[in-house]
Amino acid sequence: MVERLSLRLRILLFFAALAVGAVAALGLGLWFAVQRAADPALRDTLVPVVVQGVIIAAFMIVALVVWVWYLFDTNVARAIDRLARAIRARTHAEIDRDLTREAEGARYLGDLAPAAQEVTRSLAQTRNALAESVARETTRLAAEKARLETLLADVPVGVLLCTAEHQLVFYNGQAVDLLGSGQAPGLDRNLLDYLREGPVRHAYQRLFDAGDADMASDLLCATANGARIFAGRMRVLRRREAGGAPGYVLTLRDVTQDLAAHASRDALLAEIFERVRRPAANLQTVIGVLSELPDRPGGKPDLSAAMLDEVQALTRAITDLGARYDAIQTDWRPLVQTRSTDLMDSLKARFGAEGLSLNVTDGPALIVQVDGFEIVALLGWLAGRLATEGLAQGFEIALIEEDGPGAVLRLEWVGTALPVGRLDQWLTEQLGPDTGELTARAVLQTHGTEIWPEKTEPGCGAVAMPIRAARRAGRRPPPIARAVVYDFELLSKARNAAVADARLEDLTYVVFDTETTGLSPASDSIVQIAAVRLVNGRRLESEVFDTLVDPGRAIPPLSTDVHGITDSMVRGAPRIEAVGAQFHRFAQGAVLVAHNAPFDMEFLRRNEAGIGARFDNPVLDTVLLSAVVFGQLEEHSLDALTARLGITIPEEARHTAIGDTIATADAFLKLVPMLKARGLNTFGEVLSEVRRHGRLLKDINAPETKDTSRG
Amino acid sequence: MNADTPDRKRILVVEDEDNIAIALDYLMTREGYEQHRIASGAGAVDLIRKMRPDLVLLDVMLPEVSGYEICQNVRMDPELEGVKILMMTARGSAMERRKGLAMGADGFISKPFELKALRAEVRRILSGEPAPEAKAGPGTARHG
Numbered sequence: 001m002v003e004r005l006s007l008r009l010r011i012l013l014f015f016a017a018l019a020v021g022a023v024a025a026l027g028l029g030l031w032f033a034v035q036r037a038a039d040p041a042l043r044d045t046l047v048p049v050v051v052q053g054v055i056i057a058a059f060m061i062v063a064l065v066v067w068v069w070y071l072f073d074t075n076v077a078r079a080i081d082r083l084a085r086a087i088r089a090r091t092h093a094e095i096d097r098d099l100t101r102e103a104e105g106a107r108y109l110g111d112l113a114p115a116a117q118e119v120t121r122s123l124a125q126t127r128n129a130l131a132e133s134v135a136r137e138t139t140r141l142a143a144e145k146a147r148l149e150t151l152l153a154d155v156p157v158g159v160l161l162c163t164a165e166h167q168l169v170f171y172n173g174q175a176v177d178l179l180g181s182g183q184a185p186g187l188d189r190n191l192l193d194y195l196r197e198g199p200v201r202h203a204y205q206r207l208f209d210a211g212d213a214d215m216a217s218d219l220l221c222a223t224a225n226g227a228r229i230f231a232g233r234m235r236v237l238r239r240r241e242a243g244g245a246p247g248y249v250l251t252l253r254d255v256t257q258d259l260a261a262h263a264s265r266d267a268l269l270a271e272i273f274e275r276v277r278r279p280a281a282n283l284q285t286v287i288g289v290l291s292e293l294p295d296r297p298g299g300k301p302d303l304s305a306a307m308l309d310e311v312q313a314l315t316r317a318i319t320d321l322g323a324r325y326d327a328i329q330t331d332w333r334p335l336v337q338t339r340s341t342d343l344m345d346s347l348k349a350r351f352g353a354e355g356l357s358l359n360v361t362d363g364p365a366l367i368v369q370v371d372g373f374e375i376v377a378l379l380g381w382l383a384g385r386l387a388t389e390g391l392a393q394g395f396e397i398a399l400i401e402e403d404g405p406g407a408v409l410r411l412e413w414v415g416t417a418l419p420v421g422r423l424d425q426w427l428t429e430q431l432g433p434d435t436g437e438l439t440a441r442a443v444l445q446t447h448g449t450e451i452w453p454e455k456t457e458p459g460c461g462a463v464a465m466p467i468r469a470a471r472r473a474g475r476r477p478p479p480i481a482r483a484v485v486y487d488f489e490l491l492s493k494a495r496n497a498a499v500a501d502a503r504l505e506d507l508t509y510v511v512f513d514t515e516t517t518g519l520s521p522a523s524d525s526i527v528q529i530a531a532v533r534l535v536n537g538r539r540l541e542s543e544v545f546d547t548l549v550d551p552g553r554a555i556p557p558l559s560t561d562v563h564g565i566t567d568s569m570v571r572g573a574p575r576i577e578a579v580g581a582q583f584h585r586f587a588q589g590a591v592l593v594a595h596n597a598p599f600d601m602e603f604l605r606r607n608e609a610g611i612g613a614r615f616d617n618p619v620l621d622t623v624l625l626s627a628v629v630f631g632q633l634e635e636h637s638l639d640a641l642t643a644r645l646g647i648t649i650p651e652e653a654r655h656t657a658i659g660d661t662i663a664t665a666d667a668f669l670k671l672v673p674m675l676k677a678r679g680l681n682t683f684g685e686v687l688s689e690v691r692r693h694g695r696l697l698k699d700i701n702a703p704e705t706k707d708t709s710r711g
Numbered sequence: 712m713n714a715d716t717p718d719r720k721r722i723l724v725v726e727d728e729d730n731i732a733i734a735l736d737y738l739m740t741r742e743g744y745e746q747h748r749i750a751s752g753a754g755a756v757d758l759i760r761k762m763r764p765d766l767v768l769l770d771v772m773l774p775e776v777s778g779y780e781i782c783q784n785v786r787m788d789p790e791l792e793g794v795k796i797l798m799m800t801a802r803g804s805a806m807e808r809r810k811g812l813a814m815g816a817d818g819f820i821s822k823p824f825e826l827k828a829l830r831a832e833v834r835r836i837l838s839g840e841p842a843p844e845a846k847a848g849p850g851t852a853r854h855g
Contacts, residue, residue: 326804420783424777452779452813464813466809
């Protein structure tokens, strides 16, 4: 019982007992002395004098004890308390700052503070030495890991790795592009939030039932909103020793456009039959009738008008459909936007490999839609053929921009002009051993184009080949930051049905901060929401929510002074209804964490009706967690907390929503091991301890703890 | 053949398909032209040199020698400068048309064509008007 009381309280009780004991002993001693007086008259005279003396002495004793207690409390009990917390912080939260400040307050504790200082210094040194050697060892592994990450990030398909429950464990940049319309995927989120679940579940079940780790299953699946269609391939991971259903790898390729091209091709084909069949059938009937005419006595009907009508319908159909076929045929080919400089560079390399010289004429930088490999193979082969036949020596190539959407590739050479008949004959040949059975004619068909000899100066020859789609190249866009995001430990993470029973490190957290037009949730509005996700004890750099909100009213200058957000910054930003819904999706399934959470939660909850969703996530407040760990007497502002935990907020990020959010998140990550050191391991344990410390949280977390984890 | 009538324009049809050749023969004669025909591409250039037609109605897809080749050979012969060429093709994509015009054809017409369009094109070429702008825009360059 006594052990549960704090040190200071115990010392207070000890001194109180001392005072009471001393006064009682004094009273008792004098009472005995008076009793022993032989003369009763003397005894009666002495009693009031003694009582008076005892009262005065008692006051003096109590005053003395209180004074000693005060000195003891200030210089011993509080100093020990502060020192103990500081040691704990250094032990569990890995803070390296020296104990000098705490030692200053503990100067009456003899050698304790210097000894503690030595211990923590030695701990920090050992930790640093260990960290250094670990860092050295991991550098090599990290380099290898980075190479693999780059490799996976550049795979041209979306790659996802999921647990058996479809929680994301790994995804690459292409997967973000594919799934990220409106909401980017996040670690530990459910894949079925992004894809329609039927095909994914069925493919998994097929593979799971087959039990063959080498087997893969192809599937066609659409995004949840049906806007995009992917061709996918799923492979189940090898079953883990520990048991449990294995996860799977899913690769996705966007086939929306392919399917649309197929559909338009099918539609055109259907229309050809539809429009040709009718006039052809009519024509057959009319001609049939005409052939029988000589046998018919009497008048001869004039069927030539009817025949002409049908033939004209046929002609129009074929001309019109032919033009449409011509227009869309390159849509079906896998042509790629290629920079003219890259194409020319490849051509130079190819000509060089064939032992031919190629001069590239300067022209505007264009982006052409071609299969670069095929075009290079075609022109390289043609030049080789010309050289072998002795028709050409030095080559020059130019890409000439046209007025319309196209361009012309013109290959010129010194030597003899090429007759078109000979060129056409060559075009039926195969391009070479590297390209299999690919012929020059096939390349031209793929690109919907032709090639022909052009007129030149005497002693020269040239061919021209139009490229159907070409446009001026803008500035080369900055390289897209491709990254892979993963945490393979999620594969083996235990999932508790109830949040209350979940271990702190197993939960997913969304740490957030709002900036507002003022302090009153009733009359003020949100102007910015920033949030980060913490998964498996790690802040995910790539999963950040940071959005300005148009409050629909002027921002008071006093508020602008605090957060720096002005009216012009929020002009054109989305309203809270849209941002709130996005944030709700971002925070789905996570515990919400904020510094002074009731303030931010109240602002969110007042907008629930407009957002169309309820923020019923469990909530933790870092103010209260700080009170649990560091005691009520310390200051719990974000600045004080981060300073205590050795976290530095960059000056430019201070008091911005995202800067404060990141600081809060990092503080929270350091508080978790300190909570665990106090025996608070599960969310439920933390919650009941927090409730002892603050009346606030009762308002935030609904009466019973919500179950938000996925089963 | 009415070779002795000096003011009649002379047209040579190079076409291997008999049905269309018969129809063209009828049509051109009725239009008042003097009409000749050769079914193969092989002797076409020699015949053109010999008879110096005002216009050659030239099919692209011919056995042995293609229409493009005949066109190029005619254009390479300075003596045949005044011979106009109207190419005909059953495929008739915009790119084929550009190729035909690049080979020196004065016009390009896709089969099937309407007689009205063919008549207009023949008249245009014989009167010496230039061909309309030949561009590679998908599906735009179509004649007839």
